[in-house]
Amino acid sequence: MNYQVDYTATLLGTSEIPDTWSVELKAKTADAAYDRIKLWMRKIDRLPVKGQFFTASGKMLREAEFSDIKAFDGGFSRPSKIVMKNMLATKRFSVMTIATMDTRVKPAGTRFVLDDLGR
Numbered sequence: 001m002n003y004q005v006d007y008t009a010t011l012l013g014t015s016e017i018p019d020t021w022s023v024e025l026k027a028k029t030a031d032a033a034y035d036r037i038k039l040w041m042r043k044i045d046r047l048p049v050k051g052q053f054f055t056a057s058g059k060m061l062r063e064a065e066f067s068d069i070k071a072f073d074g075g076f077s078r079p080s081k082i083v084m085k086n087m088l089a090t091k092r093f094s095v096m097t098i099a100t101m102d103t104r105v106k107p108a109g110t111r112f113v114l115d116d117l118g119r
Contacts, residue, residue, distance in 0.1 A: 006032040006033070007025035020041060025038075037054070081097050
């Protein structure tokens with residue numbers, strides 16, 4: 001998912017989460033993963049804190065929490081922990097913890113393809 005390519009962003013302003021901006025992303029085409037995304041970004045460095053992911057009907061499918069900001073390879077800062085909650089099956093969630101990140105690696109374009117995901 002490429003937010004810049006797939007979505008049009010609108011700054012909603014200061015949010016209810018302290019020291020963050022609220023941003024709404026609207027899908028440019030029906031091919032986007034979600035119809036609408038609401039993100040909360042830290043004012044200090046524009047890193048994500050929280051995200052909500054919606055269908056065209058307005059139903060929230062997923063909610064993400066981004067935490068544990070870490071400086072990776074060469075001072076490249078990113079959240080090192082992402083918790084993605086399924087809002088339809090509320091007992092289901094995924095946790096991704098990033099221990100290391102090498103930003104110099106350039107994977108082949110064929111490395112990540114939809115057919116490799118399986119079922």
